[in-house]
Amino acid sequence: MLVIALVAVALVSMVSDRRALMAGGRELPWGAGAILDLAVPVQKLIAMPAGIVRDAWRHYLDLVGVQEENERLRARLARLAEDNLQLQEALVASGRLQQIAEMRDDFEIPMLPSELVGGDVSPWFRSVSFDRGLGDGVRSGMPVISEDGLVGLVTAVSQRASRTMLLLDRQSAVDGTVQRSRARGIVRGRGSDELEFEFVVRGGDVRVGDIVITSGLGGVYPKGLRIGQVTAVSDPGARLLQTATVAPAVDFGRLEQVFVMLRRGPTMELLYEAGEPGVTADAASPKPAS
Amino acid sequence: MKPALALLLLGAVAIMFQGAASGLLATRFIPDLGFLIVVAVGARWRSLPGGLVLAALIGYAADLLSGSLLGQHALLRMLAFLAARVASRSLNLRGSLPQAVFVGLLTLLNALGVAVLTSFFAPPGAVFGLPPANALLTHAGINAAIAPLVALGTDRVLALVSDEDAGRRLLRFESRRAA
Numbered sequence: 001m002l003v004i005a006l007v008a009v010a011l012v013s014m015v016s017d018r019r020a021l022m023a024g025g026r027e028l029p030w031g032a033g034a035i036l037d038l039a040v041p042v043q044k045l046i047a048m049p050a051g052i053v054r055d056a057w058r059h060y061l062d063l064v065g066v067q068e069e070n071e072r073l074r075a076r077l078a079r080l081a082e083d084n085l086q087l088q089e090a091l092v093a094s095g096r097l098q099q100i101a102e103m104r105d106d107f108e109i110p111m112l113p114s115e116l117v118g119g120d121v122s123p124w125f126r127s128v129s130f131d132r133g134l135g136d137g138v139r140s141g142m143p144v145i146s147e148d149g150l151v152g153l154v155t156a157v158s159q160r161a162s163r164t165m166l167l168l169d170r171q172s173a174v175d176g177t178v179q180r181s182r183a184r185g186i187v188r189g190r191g192s193d194e195l196e197f198e199f200v201v202r203g204g205d206v207r208v209g210d211i212v213i214t215s216g217l218g219g220v221y222p223k224g225l226r227i228g229q230v231t232a233v234s235d236p237g238a239r240l241l242q243t244a245t246v247a248p249a250v251d252f253g254r255l256e257q258v259f260v261m262l263r264r265g266p267t268m269e270l271l272y273e274a275g276e277p278g279v280t281a282d283a284a285s286p287k288p289a290s
Numbered sequence: 291m292k293p294a295l296a297l298l299l300l301g302a303v304a305i306m307f308q309g310a311a312s313g314l315l316a317t318r319f320i321p322d323l324g325f326l327i328v329v330a331v332g333a334r335w336r337s338l339p340g341g342l343v344l345a346a347l348i349g350y351a352a353d354l355l356s357g358s359l360l361g362q363h364a365l366l367r368m369l370a371f372l373a374a375r376v377a378s379r380s381l382n383l384r385g386s387l388p389q390a391v392f393v394g395l396l397t398l399l400n401a402l403g404v405a406v407l408t409s410f411f412a413p414p415g416a417v418f419g420l421p422p423a424n425a426l427l428t429h430a431g432i433n434a435a436i437a438p439l440v441a442l443g444t445d446r447v448l449a450l451v452s453d454e455d456a457g458r459r460l461l462r463f464e465s466r467r468a469a
Contacts, residue, residue, distance in 0.1 A: 006346050010362075014359040042310075043309050119314075120309070121324065121356050122358060129309065
């Protein structure tokens with residue numbers, strides 16, 4: 001009898017959790033949230049010695065190649081400065097520079113820095129927990145990014161902590177676009193360190209080396225966030241859908257600090273759309289913020 | 291009651307340790323300590339209700355620190371507990387080698403359980419099969435290698451708590467006799 005009751009409770013819990021996830025809100029109940037909150041300081045404490053050793057090793061490795069990297073970065077900086085100048089010239093010529101500057105002032109994106117405190121306890125899922133929660137304004141469904149690109153999506157929140165499903169998780173699906181050809185498709189996690197980009201063969205111009213960004217369609221992630229780079233394209237054969245392998249822009253093995261986007265929706269889309277080259281003036285015209 | 295609380299605490303700390311370690315290392319190289327404690331308890335614990343509740347709570351704690359649905363690990367941990375309990379009646383799960391082999395096989399079955407449950411509750415369009423064979427076998431091997439150690443640790447905790455209880459009972463008995 002007890003076995004049946006416990007199994008029933010677990011199944012009901014799973015069904016209601018799935019419903020909450022699909023509805024976009026998954027704030028953990030008090031007891032469960034308290035466990036997640038408690039896990040943050042405990043996990044920080046446990047990870048501290050290993051973190052110190054790892055940081056020392058990384059700093060050493062960083063120092064080894066610093067001169068070479070410095071030269072490389074200087075060359076890159078010079079190239080970017082030149083590109084920037086050319087883009088500014090083009091924007092001034094099209095009269096859009098002032099418009100974009102005004103928009104950035106109007107729509108400041110609140111970004112909350114957050115620190116990784118732990119990974120997933122199961123090897124079959126790819127999620128991480130961060131030390132920011134409801135008390136800091138984090139809610140389920142908010143995108144999480146790092147300086148390199150898209151990290152994932154907040155899926156559970158307690159008062160002082162949150163869990164984020166990484167792009168790599170097999171339950172993750174993001175509407176993506178190839179930056180060069182604008183070919184659209186779905187980027188899915190494989191549970192490994194690579195992603196899968198599924199797109200329609202007809203008109204889908206995807207090549208190795210292409211950058212894949214979020215399309216903004218699908219309503220979860222804002223447009224223009226970097227997802228990764230195409231490393232291989234499969235042979236479609238007679239199928240309508242073709243897949244490409246994408247290396248994530250973010251190095252998830254070295255993920256330590258991220259930013260939670262505290263707002264999403266049309267306002268964000270507008271800003272990213274306006275920041276992209278080659279977008280018509282209509283797309284950048286102000287829309288009402290939701 | 292005390293052994294149950296001690297094991298629950300051990301399970302909770304083990305899961306938090308697992309979570310902290312997986313932030314530093316690929317998860318397939320980290321033993322599933324919560325799972326191993328549940329299996330060790332299943333092979334030793336006499337109380338079925340107590341063991342089941344313990345397994346469910348350890349599983350639920352794992353759900354909170356994982357991308358799974360709440361209740362998914364709880365259900366699988368209960369099944370693992372029952373499997374260990376049933377197997378321990380006809381197999382010698384006290385020896386290191388049989389223990390390791392049993393845990394290795396149970397880890398594979400557990401992965402199958404994860405895949406089935408996740409596919410069942412997956413959103414439309416999502417495909418959730420078994421994890422890659424190399425990851426699966428690596429994880430099963432690591433769990434199998436660590437299982438005897440975790441069982442030993444679980445034994446120690448149980449013995450420690452039971453000794454304390456026994457000592458206290460003896461003290462009460464002695465004081466009653468003295469009175």
